[in-house]
Amino acid sequence: MKAKHRAAAASAPIPVDHSHPRACIIGAGSSGIAAAKALHMAGVPFDCFEQGSAIGGNWLLDNPNGQSACYETLEINTSCPRMAFSDFPMPDDYPAYARHDQVHAYFERYVDHFGFRPKITFDTKVTEVTREARGGWIVRTQGPGGDRVREYDAVLVANGHHWNPRWPEPAYPGLFDGEQIHAHDYRSAEQLEGRNVVVVGAGNSAMDIAVEASRCAGDVNLSIRRGQWVMRKWLLGRPADQIALPGWVPWWATALRLRVGALTSGGLARYGLPKPPHTPGQSHPVQSDRIRERIAAGRVTVRPGIDRVDGDNVVFTDGTRVAADLIVWATGYRVTFPFLDPALVEASGNELPLWKRTMHPDLPGLYFIGLLQPIGAVMPLAEAQSAWVAELLTGTYAAPSDAEVRAMMTREHERAKRRFYSSPRHTMEVDFDRFLWDLTRERKRGRARAVRHAPRTDQGAPLTASTNS
Known part of the structure; x- marks a missing residue:
């Protein structure tokens, strides 16, 4: 199918490098497949677990995972060029605002184009994610083969935030017969x-x-x-x-x-x-x-x-x-993570401060992909977050100090609270263009830090990059 800017043929993924941290991705919706593609192309060893039998998350009508809010007349509110992944345009015969079935078909082509479908384990629910004493993460799953326990260095949470309905609390007085x-x-x-x-x-x-x-x-x-x-x-x-x-x-x-x-x-x-x-x-x-x-x-x-x-x-x-x-x-959704201990991560009133809506310095190795509400589409932002995490896991990006991260996280959170009126729907709000610009800038800085702080051979060539300078 033609596209205005035809997607380049998928380059062969870098062979899996088992010296990289091993990662787990939770969910194969729009954010989960963005994360899977980024790790796949970076050679990071990973598993992706999807509760249902198909990809697409919220964009698949009657998704077998039972979590989708998709309805027959649903179409995107962001135009196709602004919603598409950066290296895989939507077809040029799509309308300006694509229908849900067209968006889902686009996701299917994206997965097959980059060739990572075999990395997705379907009909498998993540039931628990806990910290390991050594600093990694233990992931328990429930699937056709029974319950399993696996260990990972990193977990990318991409379970979405439009699946746990928020009902009025307290309920309105009276009894309704309908x-x-x-x-x-x-x-x-x-x-x-x-x-x-x-x-x-x-x-x-x-x-x-x-x-x-x-x-x-x-x-x-x-x-x-x-x-x-x-x-x-x-x-x-x-x-x-x-x-x-x-x-x-x-x-x-x-x-x-x-x-x-x-x-x-x-x-x-x-x-x-x-x-x-x-x-x-x-x-x-x-x-x-x-x-x-x-x-x-x-x-x-x-x-x-x-x-x-x-x-x-x-x-x-x-x-x-x-x-x-x-x-x-039509009263919105609660942000919940049923597989995480609330004492570890809890969005109080949907408010969960994160650095660039992705990570928290108290939870190293735990990353949130697509946990934002942009003025624009989530997909390009989830793609950028995923590429950032892939750089961190492969050592090509080094984060600043924890103190700097906390200061930036606080500034970002307070800036958003000043801009948007107080409401559960605005606790994760970001501006599409500013977010991409700001994250691109940080990734460039982190790559420079990685080069500066990398150990060197006698010839001066960088070998590895620190993840915290």
Whole structure:
């Protein structure tokens, strides 16, 4: 299949070098396959464990692993060129915003192109990851061959963060006679057809489900506690995320693009949506080209937050009530790691500070891939994180001192807290372009440190690189 920039033929991977640290990758979704490709091409010995029988994670409808939130009408909110891996473009016959099945097919081709599918062990669940006294990691798995225990020098956690639904806590007062589902369990319009539906939330899934319900359900109400800027996907005849300067741009330029996008999309107050108390760029972008027309057509009614449920009614904070037999809670996800001891790693309120959203100096050898919420797509960022970890494991990158790492981690975390309003959905928020620029800069510095601190032979040639200077 042709592509605008045809992917170069996959170069032969470096033969596995068993002198490198041995690694384990958890998950074969978009972040897991990025990690597997990076280690495969770097010659790092590794195992990749996938709970289901297929790759693709959240982009595979009815994924056998039972974790996917994919639904029939799902399409990407980031345009294809901005979502694709750097060395493997999406096909040029894809639409600007690809469907979930196209994204999954792209991942399948990516895995086969680089030839690392045999490294993935399917139908195998990681049940426990614990620290070893010597500093490594013990990984327990459960699969067709029974329970197994293996030792690794490094573990790359790529289990995703859109699989453990967050329900309202505490639950709203009252008893509801109808059905309640989380957006994670929504699959198709069949679940909405003929129902009186209340969709709760203001994110992308909430907008998509409300639009779909407006075509087939009875009464449709969209309950929003806090106003959001809802952008259109197209701006000046182009995908909105491609209206930017080439290369890295400062955070305020991204915020300016989002502000322009919000203004050109038009305000939503006249449609009944609450006015956002924040500026564009201070929250994760919400995109919908159709919600306005469905509200204007009277097929979606915007409501404030819920006060209580009452039998077959939902009562809102303004005192209004509607009859409903289905509530869809599009209320986000919890960040959890069921295989890690909470005393070791726990995301309190989804907040887990990490250096460049990848590692923590207290947990050497444990890396998190794709554990971020970018203004943009996760895939290129997971790819960059994975390449960084591969450099560290092969000794071509050396980290700064723990004190420097902690200082940078604190600065990054505080900067994000200042920029984005306080919310569980923003604890992992990063700006796509700034993140890539900043990580590229650190990788260059680390490669220079590795050369400076490498032991030398009598001829002065570097042999190995320290991982902590």
